Amino acid sequence: MGEHLALDVGAVLAALAAVCVLVFLAMAVRRRLFVRGGGAVECSLRELPAEEGGAPGVWRLGIGRYKGDVLHWHRVFGLSRRPRQVIHRRGLVVSNRRSPDPEEADGLLPDVSVIEVRDGDLTVELAMGASALTGFLAWLEAAPPGFPVDLHVPE
Structure with a gap:
């Protein structure tokens, strides 16, 4: 037995x-x-609460893929081919750029900048390296005429 x-x-x-x-x-x-497939960058994402005073979500490591006028964000540790978040270039507002706080830095890739992005009711923070951030801002600035994109990113 x-x-x-x-x-x-x-x-x-x-x-x-x-x-x-x-x-x-x-x-x-x-x-x-x-x-x-090209047009992919490593970036972390966390959702910010819609109401003031709420706690932000946790940082999740992922891959952003540019597909025309949208950025599809996929979690690295997952099996789904569908994006977790879809960020539209039309009407996008980039309102803040900062370095990660010391307590945040442990959960992020090294040498990243954090930008706050608002797409309609969705507000998220994206943490990306310098080259990925340059590509993201170039993607925004390359929007076709008539695309309202609002950049308020301090250097």
Whole structure:
């Protein structure tokens, strides 16, 4: 009886290890597909509350992909191909740029700047490196004529 139990436990542990490896591989392939298509940058995102005095959400590491006039943001640690957030260039307001607070910096990539972005009712902060931020601002400034984009980003 003890031998059968040990074999059963071993089989369950092997199956769990195989599932973990498959999930990791699926996330790696998904990330490779996002980056391979071009127009992708690593950036963290957190939602800000709609009402004053509310606590902001937690920072989540992700990949932003430019698709025409929208920025699709996908979580790095996920399996879905659908974006978690969609930020539209039309009517976008960039209202603040800052360095991360010391308590925030531990959860973010090194040497990032944080910008506050408002798209309609959605207000988020994006944390990106210098080259990703330059690309984001260039994407905003390259909007077609008639696209209302409001930049209030201190240098």
